[in-house]
Amino acid sequence: MRGEYNTRQKRELQSFLNERGLRQFTVDDVVFELEDRGEKVGRSTVYRYLEQLAEQGSIRKYQNVRGVTQYQHVPEQLDCEHHFHMMCSKCGCLLHVDCKLMTTLAEHLMEDHGFKLDPRETILVGVCEECRKDSE
């Protein structure tokens, strides 16, 4: 059965994920950061492990605006069915927003426009607070 063994590679990947917190990352981010630390992990191992975690639901997998696959840790309590996501087009971070207005919006779209919104697939694009400050 998958995910049975505790290997060096898994430990190192897990440590990367812990340090990364909620900031999103790509496969390259993982490979190069581990490489810098002198911890070599094969690219396919990274792909496979992240895929596994995504299936389990502990990380999110999505395409950014440029079509590159990105991953992000999902805190256990986080229920992505019922809130929305905003992606910053500058730094690429993905924010989870639990906001009543979103529910209002979904109801409105359904009632007045006949459109059934899917919160899991929808990503609001814009610029996050930090990046706005940086560019001032």
Place this chain on the structure above:
Amino acid sequence: MRGEYNTRQKRELQSFLNERGLRQFTVDDVVFELEDRGEKVGRSTVYRYLEQLAEQGSIRKYQNVRGVTQYQHVPEQLDCEHHFHMMCSKCGCLLHVDCKLMTTLAEHLMEDHGFKLDPRETILVGVCEECRKDSE
């Protein structure tokens, strides 16, 4: 200068675009449909021409949920700065919605979450009215 010559390939691509209306499409859609008509146009020509139109702003270019590049005609009068887009995950149609609630949403995200929404890049994903009726 680019876009100077009136060639067979451009005419055929343009005729595809006209028939396609507002429905989105991929490079493959173009290549295969033209092929079916017996009008062979090289794949790189399609890429190059669509890229050109996207730069001019007459079509939109974006990545769908699975990371495949999609294109869609943008009517001239359409001012996509000030309204929102909803994409149907079943039929792929892109709807332009001019709705006051969207402005409210943008203002709210800015004031309460510090996030500057970009209506041009944001696409709400869900199922459109027709597709919902079809699946009933």
Place this chain on the structure above:
DNA sequence: TTGCGTGCAAAGGTTTTGCATGGCA
């Protein structure tokens, strides 16, 4: 010892690019 995990290399899929040729104007 068993069989999951890993890494390499190769294959796949999509998009871009170099270059010789084609064909508008």
Place this chain on the structure above:
DNA sequence: TGCCATGCAAAACCTTTGCACGCAA
């Protein structure tokens, strides 16, 4: 005739897969 446009093939990317070997339990 001059020069943009085209198409092929190759390259460039990113991701997945096959397979033999490594290694945790």
